[in-house]
Every structure is written in C-alpha cells, then in structure tokens.
Amino acid sequence: MSEAFKGMDIVSIRDFSREQIEHVLNVAERMVPIAKGEERSRELEGKILGSLFFEPSTRTRLSFDAAMTRLGGRVLGFDAPGGSSVSKGETLADTIRMVDGYSDVIVLRHPQEGAARLAGHFADKPILNAGDGAGQHPTQTMLDLFTIRKAKGKIDGNHVVVLGDLKYGRTVHSLSEALALFGAELTFVAPPTLQMPKEHVKRIEEMGLKPKVTSSLSEAMKDADVLYVTRIQKERFPDPAEYQKVAGIYKIDLDMLKDAKSDLKIMHPLPRVTEISPEVDATEHAMYFEQAFNGVPVRMALLSLVLGGSK
Amino acid sequence: MKEFKVTPIRNGTVIDHIQAGMALKVLRIIGVKGEVSSTVSVLMHVPSKKEGWKDIVKVEDRELDPKELDKIALISPDATINIIRDYNVAQKFIVEVPSRVKGIMKCSNPGCITNKNEPVEAEFVVESKKPPSLRCVYCDRTTTDIADSII
Numbered sequence: 001m002s003e004a005f006k007g008m009d010i011v012s013i014r015d016f017s018r019e020q021i022e023h024v025l026n027v028a029e030r031m032v033p034i035a036k037g038e039e040r041s042r043e044l045e046g047k048i049l050g051s052l053f054f055e056p057s058t059r060t061r062l063s064f065d066a067a068m069t070r071l072g073g074r075v076l077g078f079d080a081p082g083g084s085s086v087s088k089g090e091t092l093a094d095t096i097r098m099v100d101g102y103s104d105v106i107v108l109r110h111p112q113e114g115a116a117r118l119a120g121h122f123a124d125k126p127i128l129n130a131g132d133g134a135g136q137h138p139t140q141t142m143l144d145l146f147t148i149r150k151a152k153g154k155i156d157g158n159h160v161v162v163l164g165d166l167k168y169g170r171t172v173h174s175l176s177e178a179l180a181l182f183g184a185e186l187t188f189v190a191p192p193t194l195q196m197p198k199e200h201v202k203r204i205e206e207m208g209l210k211p212k213v214t215s216s217l218s219e220a221m222k223d224a225d226v227l228y229v230t231r232i233q234k235e236r237f238p239d240p241a242e243y244q245k246v247a248g249i250y251k252i253d254l255d256m257l258k259d260a261k262s263d264l265k266i267m268h269p270l271p272r273v274t275e276i277s278p279e280v281d282a283t284e285h286a287m288y289f290e291q292a293f294n295g296v297p298v299r300m301a302l303l304s305l306v307l308g309g310s311k
Numbered sequence: 312m313k314e315f316k317v318t319p320i321r322n323g324t325v326i327d328h329i330q331a332g333m334a335l336k337v338l339r340i341i342g343v344k345g346e347v348s349s350t351v352s353v354l355m356h357v358p359s360k361k362e363g364w365k366d367i368v369k370v371e372d373r374e375l376d377p378k379e380l381d382k383i384a385l386i387s388p389d390a391t392i393n394i395i396r397d398y399n400v401a402q403k404f405i406v407e408v409p410s411r412v413k414g415i416m417k418c419s420n421p422g423c424i425t426n427k428n429e430p431v432e433a434e435f436v437v438e439s440k441k442p443p444s445l446r447c448v449y450c451d452r453t454t455t456d457i458a459d460s461i462i
Binding site: 093111115121133134135 | 418420423424425427428429450451453
C-alpha cells in the first residue's frame with residue numbers, strides 16, 4: 001500500500017479510497033510518539049520541504065514545519081508572499097517550477113481554488129495541498145478523521161453533527177464526504193442561509209447515506225457522538241449586516257451540553273471565536289486541542305509516504 | 312403567396328437541428344461577427360419534425376474544425392453537421408459531446424486558478440452529456456451554464 005503513495009500529489013480527499021485513507025491513519029498512529037518528541041526519527045534526513053503559504057495560516061503551517069522537522073528534514077519557504085517574486089507578478093506555475101528545483105516535496109496554501117492541482121501539473125516533486133481558497137484541504141480532513149477514530153475507536157457508525165458555516169466552510173465539505181465514505185451518520189446544523197450546499201448533500205446521498213439537514217442544534221445534539229463545530233467566517237460575508245444576523249447564533253456551553261451523551265466529543269478546526277465557550281475546554285468533551293496536535297502525526301505520515309519513507 | 316427560401320449552398324456547411332435560440336451562439340463559435348466574405352444564412356425558430364423548433368445556420372465556403380464542433384456539441388448536443396461540396400451533401404453527422412474538453416471554455420468559478428494569469432487552459436471532465444454538465448479538473452466546480460462559458 002505504501003508504495004502507491006510515493007511521489008503522489010495530495011490534492012483532494014476525493015482522490016483517495018477508504019483503504020488508502022485508513023493506511024494514512026495507521027501510519028499516523030505510528031508517528032505519534034515521534035510527534036510528541038518521545039522518540040526520535042531521521043527518516044527524512046537530508047530532505048527539504050518547500051513550504052509556500054500564499055495566505056496566512058498558523059496551525060497548518062506550523063504543524064507541517066513540526067512534522068518535517070520531527071522526521072529529520074528541513075523546511076524552506078515563505079508565509080507571506082509580500083517580499084517574494086510573487087509580489088512582482090510571477091505566476092504560480094513559475095514559482096512552483098522554481099521551488100520544485102529547491103526541494104523534495106512542496107506544501108502549498110493558495111487563495112485560488114484549483115491551485116494545488118495546477119501546481120501538481122508543473123512540479124515533478126509531490127504537492128501537498130494545504131488549502132486552496134474555498135476548495136479542498138485534504139490534510140485537515142485526514143487529521144479530523146484521525147481524531148474521530150482515536151476518540152471513538154472507529155469512524156463508521158458514529159453520529160456526527162456538523163455545525164456552523166456549512167456553506168462557505170471548506171473543511172466541512174470534504175470532511176462530510178469523507179465521513180460518508182466511512183458510513184458515519186451525518187446531521188448538518190446551520191441557519192438556512194449557511195446550510196450545506198445542495199450539491200454536497202446530493203453527493204452524500206449518492207454514496208448511500210441520508211444526511212439530516214436542520215437548523216435545530218438541541219434536537220440534533222441528543223444522540224450525537226461527535227459535534228464538529230466551525231466558525232462563521234466574517235470575511236466570507238460581503239454584507240456585514242448579513243454576518244451580524246447569523247454571528248453567535250449557536251454557542252456551545254455547559255448548559256447546552258446537559259442533555260448530550262457523556263462521551264460526546266467536540267471538535268473544531270480552530271481558530272474559534274465565540275462558538276465554543278472556554279468553560280467547555282476543561283470537560284471530557286473537548287477534543288479541539290488534541291485535534292490540532294493530530295495535525296502533526298498525520299502530516300508526518302503524509303510527508304513520509306509521498307517521499308517513500310514509510311512502509 | 313410568394314414563399315422566400317434560403318437557397319442551397321454550393322460549398323460549405325449546414326448546421327441543422329441547433330437547439331432553438333442557440334443560432335447566434337453558434338455564429339459566435341464559428342467566428343461570424345460583423346464582416347463576412349461569404350454568404351451566411353441564419354434561420355431561427357424553424358418547425359422541426361424531431362422536437363418542436365430548431366435553428367439552422369448555413370455558411371458558405373467554410374468547414375468546421377474539431378474545436379468548433381466540440382463547442383457546438385456542448386451547447387446543442389443534437390445538432391447535425393452537413394458538409395456540402397458542389398451542392399451535394401458530402402458528409403453528414405451528429406455532433407458528439409466529448410468526454411473531456413480542454414481549451415474551449417473557461418471555468419464559471421471566478422475563484423478558479425484557471426481564470427488567473429496562469430499558463431494553463433481550463434480543462435473539464437464531462438459528467439453528463441445531455442444536458443451537458445462539466446466538472447473543472449482544477450477547482451472541481453460543476454458548470455451547467457455552458458453557453459456563457461465558451462471561449
């Protein structure tokens with residue numbers, strides 16, 4: 001199985017079969033002690049990661065840096081294209097061809113949808129998509145799946161409630177499709193103006209599932225095993241008045257969790273604003289900081305696999 | 312009552328069974344804009360035995376290239392092409408919607424990388440031929456509004 005990953009571009013979660021995703025999660029599991037610094041690895045010693053962040057990022061960029069460094073590799077790149085040739089009008093294709101010559105693997109975050117696929121056409125080295133505009137963010141999806149599997153022992157059979165901005169939130173589109181691939185039960189909770197786009201619901205139905213679509217969180221919460229909360233992103237609203245109408249509509253606090261299952265796990269891709277009250281952080285429900293950590297072993301697994309390290 | 316008919320053409324192409332209302336878009340595809348040096352006849356809203364109404368375009372001294380045929384197929388999948396040589400139909404065929412298209416239309420997603428200044432041609436996988444529905448290879452967005460996206 002590992003051999004199939006060597007040299008592969010990681011662009012969209014749709015490019016992967018269930019078996020391939022499970023293999024990544026298994027490799028990630030083996031990476032946890034190294035990610036925590038309990039064991040040392042030189043697996044990617046001498047290898048260079050080209051890290052191109054055309055948009056600001058904290059978690060994704062740092063966890064890729066940590067992942068490469070924990071495996072003994074080095075990182076070069078930028079996280080603000082202001083001072084680079086990009087600001088002089090260089091095309092992405094040219095930037096990629098240049099970095100392709102300087103590194104062994106490339107991580108790319110870019111504001112334009114389809115940027116990672118384009119990069120894959122111009123690079124000989126593997127491309128890892130770290131988010132392309134409102135498009136795909138496959139490594140986030142994989143770390144979300146890893147977190148659910150770690151918390152619940154398995155992915156299938158869990159009732160996952162996905163809450164928040166389901167219209168514009170890129171993580172929830174690919175996550176819900178991946179969850180459907182694993183046969184998880186899905187409920188989408190959002191105000192009607194931010195509900196899951198119909199084409200995504202249809203795609204999930206075509207995979208044999210019947211996701212519930214509602215604006216009532218309390219109803220959906222009762223038998224939820226996982227609550228996946230997303231931030232309503234102010235920057236996606238052209239009209240501030242429209243944002244004000246929906247901002248703060250759902251808030252997870254201790255009162256809200258009274259009727260939830262005792263083993264309910266709450267996830268959030270972070271950063272959060274007001275959607276999860278800090279009082280929830282100390283409960284057994286909170287998984288979001290562990291989820292953020294899981295970005296490291298999952299990205300270690302992917303780096304190792306595309307560079308032909310892991311067996 | 313005197314009936315006016317479009318006269319037969321000697322050499323050229325007759326594009327028949329164009330979906331009613333699409334004739335002007337077909338003209339745009341084959342590059343007929345203002346000035347022409349050969350006769351171009353356009354018939355719109357003509358009764359059709361097959362399906363109610365159709366449009367027809369006749370162009371003299373002109374045969375279509377494969378890219379033009381693909382474009383016509385995408386906006387009017389039932390169109391037929393008659394190639395006329397010396398007043399006779401030398402070839403007649405129905406256009407065929409390709410399974411993949413490249414360089415003939417732009418992605419309808421303004422945020423798609425192919426709409427920026429990059430050295431790539433937009434490329435699509437045809438997910439449905441009738442009615443045509445195309446998915447962008449780069450951004451994954453599905454476009455059904457084909458006529459407005461054709462280059």
